[in-house]
Amino acid sequence: MLTVVTGAHGFLGRHIVSRLAADGHQVLAVDRKAFVGQVVEGVQYHLSDLEDPATLIPPDCEPVGRFALVHLAWDLRSRETSYKVQSEQVTTLAGLLDTWTGKGLSYVIAPGSAQEYGAKGGVLAEGVQPEEPLSPYGWAKRATFEMASSWSRRSGVGLLWLRPFIIYGPGQAGSMLVPYAVRQAMHG
Template identity: 35%
Template sequence: MRVLVVGATGFVGERLVATLAEAGHEVVAFSRSAGDTDWPDGVEPFEGDLGDPASLGGLCEGVDAAYYLIHSLTAEDFAERDRRYAARFRDIATGAGVDRVVYLSGISGDEGDLSPHLASRREVEGVLAGGSYDLTVLRAAIIVGPESASFRIVDDLTDRLPVMVVPKWVNTPCQPVAVEDAIAYLVGVLDAEGTRGGTYDIGASEVWSYARLMRETAARKGRRVLIVPVPVMSPELSSHWLRLTTDVQFPVARALVSSMRHPVTVDPDRDLQNVVPVERTSIGEAIARAVSV
């Protein structure tokens, strides 16, 4: 199968490209820096920019299935960009006769009170759904891995602050997923015909709190942290506090933290594990792998 990965040089994209190539697919890796990346043998780089239509000629030519992994959180106008880029890709994929598109989105926890970040993800889902192909949406909370922006925030905090005064939402439930498991799910849906047109949640088998995530991350590095929740600290205020505590770009950190006010756990009725079972990694093991890199 000829498979296109849009956003191939990102944290998830590079791993997905390698796994698809290893599985025997003919892979096209698309990004602005695709030509500068050392891809596995047989992977076809396609260097272009969804913001520049002139660079996209032939992007979906001969493509059977495509993964859409574009998120523009570093830009102040990320929602507008993501809307425009998704519409451009949708039209190109429809014109080329792409059969399937898979989009990696986010679990929200409360569809009635979405953060700007998650509202944008939902909007992109809707834009992509307008194509002639079958769309499959996978929603994840924190993806645990060494280059994950969400996990890097947690990792940086436990490196720099032995005592953390944090918002009360550190005690809200979350259901992270190991990057290896996220890749297994993404690849697995290609062979699961029943996932066409579906929306699914992915996560580990356990539910933790953000506080437990921080404590376990610290412990895996031989550290201890004291976490003091403060009810009056808002997500907006805590996002500015992150300027001092993480190397993750502030627009990204602010967008991600604003999404942490609601529980983000897998809906049992949308759990992809029921359709595409994988041997899931425990949250503790995922953290151990991430901090060892």
């Protein structure tokens, strides 16, 4: 079965594409940026900004039967300041789901965020209401989860929504928590 990974050029995407390929999966890596120097043997690469959800899969790679979508594409540039930019991220996944439902899409995996809970502390679990106000990013991730969950129940297509709290490792942007903290500790 084909696994389509959006945001394949990003921090998580690069690692997931490599792992899927190493495990023998057929992978289509999709991103809006060129894959310079990051080509993994056996992976097909495709440039798409996903504005037109029909361009998710190129004509020469139409899946035979079912395919899974690992949706990692997300514009993080204004995650704390722009509800408009973040709302467009919700719309992007909605467009993909609308376009590909009934055309082989058999499973969706997407990451949420701890920011979906706002400033809530203590033990967090599914069903816990967020502490308002949410950042634009937290609001958009929460809205995307609600939309994708509703779509999954209506379509019967499986959804796995992950909420990683801290992710770090090779290739992570220096502005994120762990690289920033290490840099600050090293420079006093």
